[in-house]
Structures are given as structure tokens and as C-alpha cells.
Amino acid sequence: MLNSDAFDLRKYVSRNSQSVAVWIALFALIAFGLLRYDNFGGAYNVSSFLNYNSMFIVISMGMCFVIITGGIDLSVGSVAAFTSVVAAYLSPYGLEVALPLAVLVGVAFGALNAFCIIVLRIPPFIATLATMLGAKGGALVISGASTIAVDWGSNFTRMGMEKVFNLFPWSIVIVAIVGVFLWIILETTSLGRTILAIGGGEDASTLMGLKVNRAKALVYLISGGCAGLAGVILASGFGAGQPLEGIAWELSAIASVVVGGTLLTGGLGSIPATVAGALLLGLVFNILNFENGRGTISFSAYWQMVIRGGFLFAVILFQSRMTKGRKAKGATA
Amino acid sequence: MTTLLEMNAIRKAFNGVAALSGASIAIERGEVHALIGQNGAGKSTMIKVLTGVYHRDGGTILFNGAESVLTTPREAQATGIATIYQELNLVPLRSVTENVMLGYEPKRLGTFINWREAHRRTREILMRFGIDIDVKMPLGSYSTAIQQLVAIARAVSLDAKLVIMDEPTSSLDASEVKVLFGVVRGLRDAGVSVLYVSHFLDELFEICDRVTTMRDGQTVGCVKLAETTKLELIAGMLGRDPDEIAQAGMTEFGGGAAKQGEVLLTAQDIATGPRLSKFDMTLHRGEIVGLGGLLGAGRTEAARALFGVDALTRGKITLKGAGAPNSPAEAIRAGLGFLTEDRKAEGIIPGMSVRENLTLALLPKLTRNGQIDRARERQLVQKYIDALGIKTADMEQPIRELSGGNQQKVLLARWLANEPDILILDEPTRGVDVGAKREIQMIIRDYVDRGFGVVLISSEFEELVEGADRIVVLNEGRSIGELKNPGITEHKLVQALAHTDEVTA
Ligand SMILES: Nc1ncnc2c1ncn2[C@@H]1O[C@H](COP(=O)(O)OP(=O)(O)OP(=O)(O)O)[C@@H](O)[C@H]1O
Ligand SMILES: [Mg+2]
Numbered sequence: 001m002l003n004s005d006a007f008d009l010r011k012y013v014s015r016n017s018q019s020v021a022v023w024i025a026l027f028a029l030i031a032f033g034l035l036r037y038d039n040f041g042g043a044y045n046v047s048s049f050l051n052y053n054s055m056f057i058v059i060s061m062g063m064c065f066v067i068i069t070g071g072i073d074l075s076v077g078s079v080a081a082f083t084s085v086v087a088a089y090l091s092p093y094g095l096e097v098a099l100p101l102a103v104l105v106g107v108a109f110g111a112l113n114a115f116c117i118i119v120l121r122i123p124p125f126i127a128t129l130a131t132m133l134g135a136k137g138g139a140l141v142i143s144g145a146s147t148i149a150v151d152w153g154s155n156f157t158r159m160g161m162e163k164v165f166n167l168f169p170w171s172i173v174i175v176a177i178v179g180v181f182l183w184i185i186l187e188t189t190s191l192g193r194t195i196l197a198i199g200g201g202e203d204a205s206t207l208m209g210l211k212v213n214r215a216k217a218l219v220y221l222i223s224g225g226c227a228g229l230a231g232v233i234l235a236s237g238f239g240a241g242q243p244l245e246g247i248a249w250e251l252s253a254i255a256s257v258v259v260g261g262t263l264l265t266g267g268l269g270s271i272p273a274t275v276a277g278a279l280l281l282g283l284v285f286n287i288l289n290f291e292n293g294r295g296t297i298s299f300s301a302y303w304q305m306v307i308r309g310g311f312l313f314a315v316i317l318f319q320s321r322m323t324k325g326r327k328a329k330g331a332t333a
Numbered sequence: 334m335t336t337l338l339e340m341n342a343i344r345k346a347f348n349g350v351a352a353l354s355g356a357s358i359a360i361e362r363g364e365v366h367a368l369i370g371q372n373g374a375g376k377s378t379m380i381k382v383l384t385g386v387y388h389r390d391g392g393t394i395l396f397n398g399a400e401s402v403l404t405t406p407r408e409a410q411a412t413g414i415a416t417i418y419q420e421l422n423l424v425p426l427r428s429v430t431e432n433v434m435l436g437y438e439p440k441r442l443g444t445f446i447n448w449r450e451a452h453r454r455t456r457e458i459l460m461r462f463g464i465d466i467d468v469k470m471p472l473g474s475y476s477t478a479i480q481q482l483v484a485i486a487r488a489v490s491l492d493a494k495l496v497i498m499d500e501p502t503s504s505l506d507a508s509e510v511k512v513l514f515g516v517v518r519g520l521r522d523a524g525v526s527v528l529y530v531s532h533f534l535d536e537l538f539e540i541c542d543r544v545t546t547m548r549d550g551q552t553v554g555c556v557k558l559a560e561t562t563k564l565e566l567i568a569g570m571l572g573r574d575p576d577e578i579a580q581a582g583m584t585e586f587g588g589g590a591a592k593q594g595e596v597l598l599t600a601q602d603i604a605t606g607p608r609l610s611k612f613d614m615t616l617h618r619g620e621i622v623g624l625g626g627l628l629g630a631g632r633t634e635a636a637r638a639l640f641g642v643d644a645l646t647r648g649k650i651t652l653k654g655a656g657a658p659n660s661p662a663e664a665i666r667a668g669l670g671f672l673t674e675d676r677k678a679e680g681i682i683p684g685m686s687v688r689e690n691l692t693l694a695l696l697p698k699l700t701r702n703g704q705i706d707r708a709r710e711r712q713l714v715q716k717y718i719d720a721l722g723i724k725t726a727d728m729e730q731p732i733r734e735l736s737g738g739n740q741q742k743v744l745l746a747r748w749l750a751n752e753p754d755i756l757i758l759d760e761p762t763r764g765v766d767v768g769a770k771r772e773i774q775m776i777i778r779d780y781v782d783r784g785f786g787v788v789l790i791s792s793e794f795e796e797l798v799e800g801a802d803r804i805v806v807l808n809e810g811r812s813i814g815e816l817k818n819p820g821i822t823e824h825k826l827v828q829a830l831a832h833t834d835e836v837t838a
Contacts, residue, residue, distance in 0.1 A: 188445040190438055193427075197435055200424035207386065207422035208487075209407035210436050267426035 019261035019273035021319035026280045029287065037290040043167055045286070050172040051160055051237055053282040055080065055230040057275055058175045059249060060256035061182050062226030064274040065219045067257050068186075070199040070266030071117065071124040073220065076227040077249030078135035079109045081242060083231025085139050088148040088241030091156035098156055099232050106228020107221050109135055114217040132250070139243035148241035160237035171233045178229065182222070183271040191215060199266020256281055259315050280315070284308045336395075337362045337495060337526050338383075343392035345375075345382055347734065350726050352378045354550045355392075358528075360495065365517060365527045367537045367558070370547035371570050371766040372738030373724035376530050377419050379547070380497055384409040384416050397494060410436075413494035417484045417501055419530075419737045419764070425473025425480070430455040432472045433487045458490045459483070463512050477504040477675050478628055482513075489516060496520060497528045500737065502536060503764050504674070506628035506792045514540050532738070532766050533793075534563050548572050571768055594618025597755050597786045600639065603648030609634035610810040612648075616755060616786045621777065623789045623801030625826055631810040632790045633674060636757045639788065640664045640671040653754065665694075670753030672745060674760045674790075681740055683733035687725050688714045690732045691747050698751075717746035720776060722769055738764045745773065749780060756780070757788040762796065774800050794823045806830060 033040040059076045066073045083102040090098035109131055116127035150156050159170045186192035194215040197205045206212050230249075235241045254264075260277035262269030288304045291297065299307065338360040345353040353375045360366045368376050381387045383394060385403035394401040396412065403409045409416065416422075423432050430452050439450040455468045462482050472480055481504045488496055502510050517527055517540055529541055537544055538558055545555040546569040553569055568575040598616040603609070609631045616622050624632040637643045639650065641658035650657030658664035661671070682690055691714050692699060699710050714728050721742040725735055732740055741764050748756055761777070762770045777800065781787050791797050797804055804816045806829045814829055 184445075188448075190436065190440075190446065193431055193435060193438065193446065197424045197427055197431065200426040201422075204422040204424050205435075207406050207416070207418050208435055209405075209410040211407065263426075267424065 018263075018268065018319060019270050019276075021315055022260050022273055022276045022280060025315050025318070026276045026283070029280065029283050033283070033287050033290065037287075037294070040287075040290060047163055047167050047169055049282065049286055051169040051233075053278060054169070054171040054175040055233045055237075056249070056252055056256065056282060057172075057278040058178060058226045058233070059223075059230045060253045060260075060274050060278040061179055061271055062223035063250070063253040064257045064260070064262055064269055064271060065182065065186070065195060066124075066223045067254070067262050067264060068195055068199045068266055068269040069216055069219050070202065071216070071219065072128060072254070073110075073113065073223045074125065074128040074250045075109060075113060075131035075135055076223060076230070076253055077246030078132045078139065079106050079224060079227035079246075080231040080234060080249060081244065081246035082109070082135045082139040082142075083228040084235040084245065085143045085148050085231075085241035085243050087156075087232045087235040088150045089142075091150040091235070092154055094154045095156050095159055095236075099159075099229075102232045102235075103225050103228040106224045106226070106231065108224070109227070110221040110224020111217075113224065114220040117220065118213050118217055136246075143241060143243040145243060147243070150235055150239050150241070152239070157236050157239060160233065171237065174229070175233075178226070179271060179275060186269075186271055191218065195219060196267060196269070199263070199268070201267070252281060253278075255312055259312060259319075261319060281308065281312070284311050335361050337364075337397060338528075339393075339395040340379070340383060341393045341395075343379065343382055343394075344390045345378055345387060346390055348726075352550055353382065353389075355552075356547060356550060357392075357552045358545045359555070360526050360528060361542075362494075362526055363521055363524045364543065365521055365529055365541045367541040367544035368528060368530045368547065369532070369534070369537070369544060369566060369570060372742070372764075372769055373736040374547040374570070375550040376547055377499055377736060378550075380416065380418070380499055380528070380530070384414055384497070410491060410493075413492075414497065415488040415491040415493035415495070416497040417488045417499060419499040421480055421484050423472055423480060423484055426471055428470060429459075429466065429468040429472050429475070429483060432483055433458060433468075433490065437491070454490075458486045461489075461516060462486055462509075476628075478506065478509060481505060482509065485513065485516070489520065493525065495526045495528065497530075499530045500532065500764055501529075502531060502533060504760075509628065510536070532764065532770075534566055534767065537566075538563070546570055567767055570766065593620055594784060597653055598639070599651045600635075601649045601651075603638055603650060604646050604810075605634060605638045605643040606646065608810050609638060609643075612638070612807070612810075612812045614788075614805045614812065616788060618754075618784050618786055619781050620803070621781050621787045621789050621801045623791070623797040623804040624807060625794070625797050625804045625816075625830065626807035627830065628792070629809075630807040632807055633759060634810065635807065635812075636671060636759055636788065636790060639755075640669055640757060665753070668754035670748045670751055670756040672748050672756070672758045672761055674763070681732055681744065684731055686729045687718070687723070687732050687735065687743055688728040690743055691717060691728075691750065694747060694751055713750060717750060720772075721746055722772055738766055738769065741765055742769065742773070749776065752785070755786045755788065757790075759790045760792065761789070762791070762793075770796075794826050798823050798826055 039045055059080065063073055063076060083106050086105050087098045087102040090101055113128050113131050116122045117124050163169050164173055186195065194205065194210045197210060198212055198215055202212060234245060256277035257274050258264060259280060260270060260273035262274065285304060285308065288299050288307060292299060336359055340358045343353050343356045356375060356379055358368065370376050378387065382389045385405045385408055388404065403412065433455045434451045438446040439454065441447045452468050464479060464482055466475065466479065472483060481501065485498065485501055501513060505513065520527055531537060541558050543555060543557050544566065546553050546566065548570060564575045594617050596615060596617055600612055600614050603612050612631065612635050614622060624635060626632050634643065638645060641660050641664040652658065652667055658667050658669065692710055696705060699706050718725065718728060723742045724739050732743060745761050762773050765773060777787055789797065789801055798821050802818050804821060804826060805812050806814045806816065808830065816825060816829060
């Protein structure tokens, strides 16, 4: 859209076929929810849904950057848990202190990942796995393995509790701003194009004279920062630092990114589609809760996971069907 | 001061094996300078040492009057060296525009890429090469030739003092080569120097001023092209006596000698789409059938149809008396093999060894009682390394470390070792040096003499004319005639191509 002279929907769809599936599924699910459940579109549901899912949206966006370069960041969940504790400890100084410092701690974990991957040349999977374990242990150590209550007297909890237009919690507003920022970076700056090019061919990018290492490092810093922000939202939303949270968050993030059409091997990906992917995964839970609320059928938490897995599979299948034609050879002989 | 670049006594070894041992080259300003040598002589390594991809073990480099201490390709670009590497340095998933503009995108407010301007400039740059394509499409959706031209366009647009082209014409046809030469002359007239690596010696005489010859990592000479002959160049590359080579001659290889066996394959009036609308051919055992035509004539499409990649919309293929394959997997089971023109897509597995790459498709045949017969595997691999003259430290060397021409030989060996009844070869000698080219042509002849059939596609008329027993001539997706050896000359082939209008009318 941003890179089109004149917008032509048909061309846009054909060029972005890999992310069309997620939008269709998302709108279908929203429509389904609105038609079937009375309070689905109500202010309460919308704002609590957005508040809770803002954490997943933000780590998914960071993950999207990493995956586009062909890497992976398994440490995001643990880092979020760690920074939620940090944020809780800093909460007496107010949001304006706790938020940036906690994000900075996340960035520091990202820097550690970047150092291991770029300087020590450890594969991303292993390097971020080590950071994941380290951050998890660290979170338990600094918290004494218990939740750390935030200071309700400061403005810290306003982030999750106070709403703009009585609808949008500050958490989602901040995440939205971050998202637009990341989107602009990816679509309109050299850095963004370099990140995409690296995933499409790291050697080629080096030979083209692109600043490959710098871009790769930034991607892990961004992912770490996003995880840090998720930790702040976690602490403010639940009123406590949660050293035990964050388990399997990296997997949901990867799922959101993939459902959004980003190639796991890198080189292709989009921030809006990743957000749509995260919303979609959240919505499946939301709708199952409503379904349970109607009392007709009741899905246990385990069944909910199974259903979510099945739904994910269906969307990805649909997506690969749609992109098949694109991979086939085009143009001249 | 007219010398732009001076590389002196360059040394470079990989894991103790010397790739360069005292190589030198000097390039004047505004000169088109050729660099030639056999596969593995060290041409690409020399270039990569210059552009900072590899760090030299010894020697000096003077560029533009100053000692050069480049450590990354980026610095090389910044000092005015633009390079088209042999293995295309492009990102197929990204758009054409991105591939041309990456790192040099026009900006608004110094930050935001001005896409409209980027697309416009890309279109303008490509127009100089006579290419008019949708620049927003992923580069990978275009042919190898277009991709190669895009790589060239990018390098030329970088406003460099020296443009390096490592085998730029390997995937181009005659008309595209002509366009490229026009661009090269334009660069020269603007005072830009060009370093030109190619195995097509005739090209050099047309476009280059001087030529440096390398052999086994060393420079063996530098002469003006006006003062030398093709024979002398070949002799220099191979390190042999010119007379000896002239005697060995260009005779042993020749089409038309084949005894035709039973019919292996027929294609009757087949079509797969707009780019292959009417194609007929027959292939017998013991025969090499060439497909002749210009780029876009439908040669590759014909091969894809025979191999079951593209579904037929019309017509009939008969394979050894039975029906046609519906997929490549079926085709392989039915005894077909297809060496595609795109080395990377064809499936070199870069990190795996020469041995593994060569026997990948062969493992079922090498398996005894569920175990791979290692001794036989090694024996077989060694046989092909010797037969094709593959230059490798040993068979366990990762294939990505081989020179471009040697990688191509491994791929060819993979198919030959598989012994399909019908082997389709799309540009089998791309990037292969003159010496090895003859060897390969002989091996192909040998192969059909053992009772197999080969379909040969080549943009080099010489290779077709000398190699094929018959040539099916294609134009705009239609087979329009057939030439039979002995008796085909390049002239006749060109005529057949030129008279297409009358024939089709
Ligand atoms: N990265 C590497 N690691 C190990 N050996 C290498 C590497 N790159 C090149 N070589 C070796 O160096 C030698 C010279 O290779 P180079 O690619 O320079 O040859 P070339 O003259 O360009 O040949 P071609 O005509 O086939 O492209 C070869 O023997 C090759 O195997
Ligand atoms: Mg080379």
C-alpha cells in the first residue's frame, strides 16, 4: 500500500497473498462474534480484550522483525517476566521511570542475544534459548520466586486501568504507537528494507554492501525492547510483577507471526498482518469464553487449546493454498 | 597517472590450500580489462580479495593512487568499486526495485524511502538494458537472464570508477549480450574501467582492450587483445603449447555420427500456455537432439513440459511407448532427468560436501541391505571428479567452496551418475571453461553412445551445431523446423531462426 504509485486492490492482493488469509479470518471471526454474542462488541469486552492482548501484540511485532531476518527469539516470554518484576520494583517512582527503565532492561537482554549471535556466532535458536533460561532464572532470583506487588499509590497502574475514550486502555495505545513506528521503519526506511533483504539472502545482502550486522543487532534489540514493554503491561495490568508468567509466550508470538504470512525462513513479512495474527489468536480464546458463557456447551481450557491449534492449522492451510500460484514461475522464459 | 588499480603478488589460501599464490593485475582508467583462466584458476577469488569479501594473506593493492585496505564489500562500493559477483548477489523474494536500489534508496526528509521515485529510477535504469517489466514484482518471478541483467543494472547505476563483472553473460542470449556491450562501451567512454571475466573468448575480442590470464592462482600474462589470438589465450590458460592444441583440434566431437536406436520419446503438437504453443519432437536412443532458438523461444518451456513440470493444454507426449509423466517425480521414475538452467534452484546444497551433493539422488541405488555402500559411493564420486575434471581439495569439501564452473560440473555429474534414459540438459556448460567444455561435450556424446538419449539446450550456437545430431528450431513457442547433422553450420541455424516468419506464415 505504502509502496504503490496508485493503489490497485487486485495487484495489492496478488502481491500480498500470503497475508490476505489472516485478514479474512480475522474479520470473519469478528463478524461471527458480533452476530452471536450480545456483549461481544461491548466496551467492557473490547477494552479488556485489548488490554490483555496488547502484551502479545507487542512481542509478536518484535518477533516479526527477528523472523524476517531469518532468526528467532525464544527469550521474549522470560524477558517479559523479568521486566514485569523490574517494573513492579520501580513502580513507586511512577510510570515515567518504571516504563523506560524496564524497556531498557529488555533491550539489554536483546543486546545479549545480539552479541551471542553476531559476535560469538551462536545460532539464534541456541543463543536465545540460553537467554530464555537465564532470564527466567533471573526473574525468580530477583523476586524471591514470588509475585511482587506494585505500588498502587503511584501512577503506575494507570497504564492498564485508565482508558482513552473509555475504551482503549493506555497499554494498547502505547503498543499501537510502537506498532505504527515499527511499521514505518519496516516499510519506508533503508533499515527496514535491509532487514527484509537479509532474510531473503544474507550473503547476497553482504555482497550488496548492506550493513547486515547492524540491522541484525537492531532486530534483537527491538525484540528485547518489545518484550520489556510487554513486561510493564503485565505488571500494571495484574498489579504485580509476575516472575512465573511468560511461559510459551514465544510460541504464541511465533504463531501470530506465521499466521500473518511471514515466512519462517525470512525475507517476507508485515507488521499489520502480524498484529492481525495476534488478534486472531486472542479472539479464538475470547469467543470460546463467550461460548462457554452461553452455557450450551462448555470447553475446558485444554479443549480450548486444541481448538485454537486446529483453527491455526486451518488458517495456515488456507494461506498456503492462496500463495501457491505466487511461487510458480512467472514472467519471461 | 593513468593506472586505476594495481594488485601485486596477491596470496590467499583457504584452510591451507592456496587459491592465489602471487597473482597480479593492473587496470588503466577507462579500460575494459579481461580476466580469464580455467575453472578454479582463482579469478573470482581475486575479485573477492579486491572487494574485501576475503582478506588477503599477502600482496599489495593500490586503488586510485592509494593503498587499499578494504575489509567489507560495503567499503569497496563506497570507494567506487561496483561488483556483479558470479553467484548472483540478489534477493529473489524482494521486488526488482529493492534489488536495484537497496542501500541507495531515494529518500524524503532524509529518512523515508520515496517509493515512487525508486520505482521510476529503477524503470529508467532497466530501460537502458531494454527491459520493461513490473518492477514491483518479486525479482524471483523473473527468468535468470532478467535477474542477471538486474544485477548488472544495479552495479552500473552505482556511479563507480571500476565495475567488475564476473561472467555477466553466462545466462544471456546474443541480443542481450549486445545490449550489455553497449552499456560497457558507454562506461568506457565515460572513463569508467571495467574488469570483465568470461569464458567466452570471442566476446573478449569484441569488447575488451587487454587481457590478463591466470593459471593455478598465478598470473601468467597480460597482453593487448589486438595483439593476440584465441589459440594463444587458450594455450596460456591451459599452460600448453598452441601448436599442440591446434593439432588436438576441434574435430573429435561432432554430431550426426549417431546410430539411431528405438524411439524414446515423442512430443506431438504439445502446448502448455502462451510461451509454448506448438511443439513437436522425437528422440531416439543414442541421439542428441538440440533445441535451438533465442531467449523466450520456448526452449526451457519445452523441457519443462517434457519433464512433467507444466501440464499440457494440448497434444500428447509418449515416453518409451507409454504415457507422459504428470509430475517431475513421475518423470524421474519413468527414466527422465532434467538439469535446469538455474544452478541455485536446481538444488546445490551449499553446506554439504561434493560427495553428498553428487550422490544425493543416487542413494537408493547405492544401498545394500539398508546400508549405503560407502566404498562404491566413493569410487563412483571419484570417477566423476576425474572424468569431468572437477577441481576440489577432496570430495568432502563443501560444494559452496568450489569455483562456479566446478559447481556446475558437480550438478551435471549428479544427473549423469543417475543414468536416466532421457537426460534433458539446459545450458550444461554454463560457466565452464573452454577446456572442460570440450570434455563435457565428449562425456555427453559418450553417454548417448551407451544407448541413452539427450535433449540439449544451449544459447551457444556453436555447442548446438557441433554437439547435436538434430536441432529442433523454436520460435515464439512453436517448433518451426528441424536441421540434421552432418551439415549444420552456425550460419544455417541462424538462417533457420531468421526465416521464421516465412516458415510460420
Ligand atoms: N570459500 C572458499 N573456501 C575454500 N576454497 C575456496 C573458496 N573459494 C574458492 N576456493 C577455491 O579457490 C580456487 C579458486 O576458485 P575461484 O572461485 O577463484 O575460481 P574461478 O577462477 O573463479 O573459477 P570459475 O571459472 O569456475 O568461476 C578453487 O580451487 C576453489 O575451490
Ligand atoms: Mg569464478
